[in-house]
Amino acid sequence: MSEYTLKNNNSEVLLSVKHLRKEFPIKQTIFDIIQKKEKKKLTAVDDVSIDIYKGENLGIVGESGCGKTTFAKSAIQLYKPNSGEVFFEGIDITKVSRRELRKLCRNFQMIFQDPFSSLNPRMSVRDVLSEALTVHKIVEKSKVNTKIANLIDMVGLNIDQLDRFPGEFSGGQQQRIGIARALALNPKLIIADEPVSALDVSIQAQIINLIKDLQERLGITFIFISHDLRVVRYVTTRVVVMYLGKIIETADTEKLYRNPLHPYTKILLESNPNLDPRKREKKSLIEGEPPSPIDLPKGCRFCKRCKYAMDICHEKEPDLKEIRPGHKAACFKL
Amino acid sequence: MDIRCSAVADTSAKSFIEKKKQNILIDTFILILKSKALVIGLIIIGIMLVLALFPSVFTKFDPNYIDGNAIMLSPCTTHWFGTDMYGRDLFSRVIYATRLDLFIGVSAMFVPFAIGTSLGLISGYYGGKVDALIMRIVDILMSFPYMVLCIMIVAIIGAGIKSLLIAMWLVDWKNYARLIRSEVMIVKNSDFIQAAKVMGFSDKRILLRHILPNVLSSALVYAASDIVVCMMASAGLSFLGIGVQPPTPEWGALIALGKTSLSKSWWQSFFPGIFLILSGFGFSLIGDGMSDLLRTRGR
Amino acid sequence: MENNILEVKNLKMHYVSKYETVKAINDISFSVKKGETFGLVGESGCGKSSVCKTLLQLLPPNAKFMGGSIKYKGKELIGLSNKELQKIRGREISMSFQELMTALNPVTKVKEQIYEQFIGLKMTKQEKYAKAVNLLKLVGIPSPEQRLEEYVHQFSGGMRQRIMIAIALAAQPSMLLADEPTTALDVTIQDQIIKLINSLKETLGMSIILVTHDLGVVSQMCDSIAVMYAGSIVETGDTLTIFSKPRHPYTEGLIRSMPKDDGSKDRLESIEGAPPNLNNLPKGCSFAERCKYATEICINQMPPLKEVGENHYSKCFHTDLLINSKGLIEL
Numbered sequence A: 001m002s003e004y005t006l007k008n009n010n011s012e013v014l015l016s017v018k019h020l021r022k023e024f025p026i027k028q029t030i031f032d033i034i035q036k037k038e039k040k041k042l043t044a045v046d047d048v049s050i051d052i053y054k055g056e057n058l059g060i061v062g063e064s065g066c067g068k069t070t071f072a073k074s075a076i077q078l079y080k081p082n083s084g085e086v087f088f089e090g091i092d093i094t095k096v097s098r099r100e101l102r103k104l105c106r107n108f109q110m111i112f113q114d115p116f117s118s119l120n121p122r123m124s125v126r127d128v129l130s131e132a133l134t135v136h137k138i139v140e141k142s143k144v145n146t147k148i149a150n151l152i153d154m155v156g157l158n159i160d161q162l163d164r165f166p167g168e169f170s171g172g173q174q175q176r177i178g179i180a181r182a183l184a185l186n187p188k189l190i191i192a193d194e195p196v197s198a199l200d201v202s203i204q205a206q207i208i209n210l211i212k213d214l215q216e217r218l219g220i221t222f223i224f225i226s227h228d229l230r231v232v233r234y235v236t237t238r239v240v241v242m243y244l245g246k247i248i249e250t251a252d253t254e255k256l257y258r259n260p261l262h263p264y265t266k267i268l269l270e271s272n273p274n275l276d277p278r279k280r281e282k283k284s285l286i287e288g289e290p291p292s293p294i295d296l297p298k299g300c301r302f303c304k305r306c307k308y309a310m311d312i313c314h315e316k317e318p319d320l321k322e323i324r325p326g327h328k329a330a331c332f333k334l
Numbered sequence B: 001m002d003i004r005c006s007a008v009a010d011t012s013a014k015s016f017i018e019k020k021k022q023n024i025l026i027d028t029f030i031l032i033l034k035s036k037a038l039v040i041g042l043i044i045i046g047i048m049l050v051l052a053l054f055p056s057v058f059t060k061f062d063p064n065y066i067d068g069n070a071i072m073l074s075p076c077t078t079h080w081f082g083t084d085m086y087g088r089d090l091f092s093r094v095i096y097a098t099r100l101d102l103f104i105g106v107s108a109m110f111v112p113f114a115i116g117t118s119l120g121l122i123s124g125y126y127g128g129k130v131d132a133l134i135m136r137i138v139d140i141l142m143s144f145p146y147m148v149l150c151i152m153i154v155a156i157i158g159a160g161i162k163s164l165l166i167a168m169w170l171v172d173w174k175n176y177a178r179l180i181r182s183e184v185m186i187v188k189n190s191d192f193i194q195a196a197k198v199m200g201f202s203d204k205r206i207l208l209r210h211i212l213p214n215v216l217s218s219a220l221v222y223a224a225s226d227i228v229v230c231m232m233a234s235a236g237l238s239f240l241g242i243g244v245q246p247p248t249p250e251w252g253a254l255i256a257l258g259k260t261s262l263s264k265s266w267w268q269s270f271f272p273g274i275f276l277i278l279s280g281f282g283f284s285l286i287g288d289g290m291s292d293l294l295r296t297r298g299r
Numbered sequence C: 001m002e003n004n005i006l007e008v009k010n011l012k013m014h015y016v017s018k019y020e021t022v023k024a025i026n027d028i029s030f031s032v033k034k035g036e037t038f039g040l041v042g043e044s045g046c047g048k049s050s051v052c053k054t055l056l057q058l059l060p061p062n063a064k065f066m067g068g069s070i071k072y073k074g075k076e077l078i079g080l081s082n083k084e085l086q087k088i089r090g091r092e093i094s095m096s097f098q099e100l101m102t103a104l105n106p107v108t109k110v111k112e113q114i115y116e117q118f119i120g121l122k123m124t125k126q127e128k129y130a131k132a133v134n135l136l137k138l139v140g141i142p143s144p145e146q147r148l149e150e151y152v153h154q155f156s157g158g159m160r161q162r163i164m165i166a167i168a169l170a171a172q173p174s175m176l177l178a179d180e181p182t183t184a185l186d187v188t189i190q191d192q193i194i195k196l197i198n199s200l201k202e203t204l205g206m207s208i209i210l211v212t213h214d215l216g217v218v219s220q221m222c223d224s225i226a227v228m229y230a231g232s233i234v235e236t237g238d239t240l241t242i243f244s245k246p247r248h249p250y251t252e253g254l255i256r257s258m259p260k261d262d263g264s265k266d267r268l269e270s271i272e273g274a275p276p277n278l279n280n281l282p283k284g285c286s287f288a289e290r291c292k293y294a295t296e297i298c299i300n301q302m303p304p305l306k307e308v309g310e311n312h313y314s315k316c317f318h319t320d321l322l323i324n325s326k327g328l329i330e331l
Helices: A001-010 A030-034 A068-075 A097-107 A125-135 A141-154 A169-184 A203-220 A229-235 A251-257 A263-271 A311-315 B007-034 B036-053 B091-127 B128-142 B146-157 B161-186 B190-197 B203-239 B251-259 B268-299 C048-056 C082-086 C108-120 C127-136 C155-168 C187-204 C214-221 C237-244 C249-256 C298-299
Strands: A013-025 A041-053 A056-059 A083-089 A106-112 A189-193 A222-223 A238-243 A246-252 A321-323 A327-329 C004-016 C021-033 C038-043 C062-071 C093-096 C175-179 C206-211 C224-229 C233-237 C305-309 C312-315
Touching: A001 B161, A030 B161, A041 A068, A041 A222, A041 A246, A056 A068, A056 A229, A056 C312, A068 A222, A068 A246, A083 A125, A097 A125, A106 A169, A106 B190, A125 A141, A125 A169, A125 C062, A141 A169, A169 A203, A203 A222, A203 A229, A203 C249, A222 A229, A229 A251, A238 A251, A238 A263, A246 A251, A246 A263, A263 C021, A263 C187, B007 B268, B036 B091, B036 B268, B091 B128, B091 B268, B091 C233, B128 B161, B146 B161, B146 B203, B146 C187, B146 C305, B161 B203, B190 B203, B203 B251, B251 B268, B251 C062, B268 C004, C004 C048, C004 C206, C021 C062, C021 C206, C021 C224, C021 C233, C038 C048, C038 C214, C048 C062, C048 C093, C048 C175, C048 C206, C093 C155, C108 C127, C108 C155, C127 C155, C155 C187, C187 C206, C187 C214, C214 C237, C233 C249, C233 C305
Parallel strands: A056 A222, A056 A238, A106 A189, A189 A222, C038 C206, C038 C224, C093 C175, C175 C206
Antiparallel strands: A013 A041, A013 A083, A238 A246, A246 A327, A321 A327, C004 C021, C004 C062, C224 C233, C233 C312, C305 C312
């Protein structure tokens, strides 16, 4: 753990996200227009700033709708953010041309949640990989087959499965193909969006091990998005907790899991079902559900569900501040 | 980052490339044989094609030769389908008409298929103003009955095969555009299109390599049944006298010609009608079989 | 046994179609005690949901029942007519489904959907209303009078699951089949639902069969469990025993492939390969192919369900090798 902390402090920033905001407009019905209602919007990512360091594995956790996927996708410009800047190797990639962006995109790849829908059902594994390699001219034409064999071997698939179509593979194998495709472009950053949650437990471990191995071998930076807190603890080196589009806490993984500061993080971690059947609580720690990200209440987003909420929490929004070295949280109580 | 690879992997990779092409051909053939509908449909249309390509092999009569001694003969050993009121051999007229009808059916389908598919792709993928424009045109075309529009266009540019085709091209693409558009809207949100975007592929590549193969199947199935509609429409227009002009043999025109003396000589309308129905049946079977085939391949 | 509410013996069910026979349930036996939560644990496609559907005989037409018996309160369910079954479904044994959006009717009010459960019971309108309000209160939905008049899409995911449970409980069943009740939910909401079902079980004295793949949920809810693999029960016993001392290689592998709660970064022990296809099961043990203990006998013969401890059974030839195996927790 300390080894990772050191690495983070010393190593350089790969991607620097500054004040990123992404909103989705809500479609108005005819009645809304007639009644001249104000146009509503859903703020999925609200003023998020974070530095992602080279070689780290950054986990993003939070409940569905907290904006973790939208954040990652808008960071690599898959969604056009409404405002904010994202610096990659000194270039603000929110401002480059489409052509330029397409070239830069090579450096960021994604692994998706649903392995089947992330693969074109009408392309064989070979087609998928060779397309990636040839379009960006990653290797010479003559070496494409060698490189494909390499990739396939790296993700633990067999070379005689190359000409099969995605439908002929099991979920775990499909995910391996997805990983091979992401690796084909020699990316610097891979965003893994719930890469194991669609898989069965016994297959999950295979994919988690594979991701860890690849990271160690190739030194690729990962953003690992998951709602499975146990997996995140195992895989990542640093964690970001998001709630309704904002980062509410961030720290090195072990620090955060052992000593969560924000009340929401505490509840989140304790809500994770304990694996010991002897430790059963009678009462749930938290009542209610997150409010809708449309028309957010004034003040802290969590105050309605927070048992420590004070007057100020309903008035002002807390900033993310460094509570301990390398451990930031957004709460007035701290 | 770059990983060295053994020579063994290289050679085996090459050998697999060759294997691949063979497999796909054989697999497809076996799959076709498995579908009864497809086999029967292909046989019917195959026979029609042979008739259309080599009509002179099957009949010694000139379809336009007027024989004053053989007016309105009922089917017999020399004139299998009988003769019409000018003494022309109906069998050879029906056979020669096959070529024209198949040609009209296929070409009246193909051009709208191409136009509609491309417009549907663009409309569904880009959305926004382009989509609104294309879809409003489609809506306008949809609001008129198919035949009425065709008749209107033919009436403006004049009767004949050429104008018949132009009318059908102008009207028929709307169905393909709608069909493809709705499919594209579904496919474009799937993860593999997101993946293709992340890989930095161009829009052209995403549209043609990734979206098109996944939306084409339903359009292909529709096209097979659309040929039937086109053939019926062209026969209908010819029946009304604004399509193929006499004396060129065409099934619709033949039926129209026979209708005046239907009570005296049933064969004049009957045999071209049978051919029209058979070809329609054949194409629908192909469409049916294809939809099964494409569905199983997709899985 | 007197206090067993449900006894399933040698149940077999296959899905038969023109092309293949899918052996979904292969000779499984288990019993559920009164007032306990029994977990059916396994990966997708292992047949756990099919077991639930077979219990209520809610099977598609291509399902062929191949033998065995299901005794509920001492009464045989197999072979009952549809009419007799309808008296059992909902009234005696009720089911809550995983897919909330499809299992609830989107075009009728929640009220109507709950009233449907009262059909056949002689109740006045006022009684029905009062009962429905009570049900929503019971499952923890605030301001029930108002919410009864709403439609399903007006509820959030967690609230929908609560409604699903309220509907399942409407006719006061003695047994609830819960098919992945928390899978689609977020952690905090999952926690709420787990606790809700646990408390309902105690106040109403129900028995619950819980179908899930999530070991965390199992540990928080189940008194005893059966681990399923490829249509068979491979290990069964009480939760604590199985979590601490698994005696089947599959259970052991499943447990070891979970990341630990202590933050250790040791490599996960994954089970290599994938489960076999249910339409083409091997002759011997269906896990043999992926099992590190497998020997020749495993490939050629089907292992018997052996008693390895008090109320603890394992379907394996090599249970002795696993005598010191470490589970998720230490006793």
